[in-house]
Amino acid sequence: MRLEGKTASTWGIVHGGLYTTGIETFATLGAHEAVKDRGQQAVGAANITDFLRPHLSGRLEVVAVPIQQGRTQRLSQVEVRPPEDDKLVACGQVRLQNIEAAA
Secondary structure, three states, X not given: OEEEEOOXXXXXXXXXHHHHXXXXXXHHHHHHHHHHHHOEEEEEEEEEEEEOOOOOXXXXXXXXXXXXXXXXXXXXXXXXXXXXXXXXXXXEEEEEEEEEOOO
């Protein structure tokens, strides 16, 4: 999946909140797929995002990989990189709680 970044701050770089939101969104999508057949949904419990280098604008690739999937929780590692140079722009870990799906 891809995340499209635009200059979003007065300093001319993408705002870090875009990365934090993207990291949690991609982790949650994967967690949802893992638990939906059990009648559960995944909700955020913790999001730790590190910003490693500035990015001005353009496409970013986001890859979320589960570190641990359990009955009640999932932990994912997420990386954000521009496809043209593959340098890590941001990374994060997201812990999600599996709860019963809303009726």
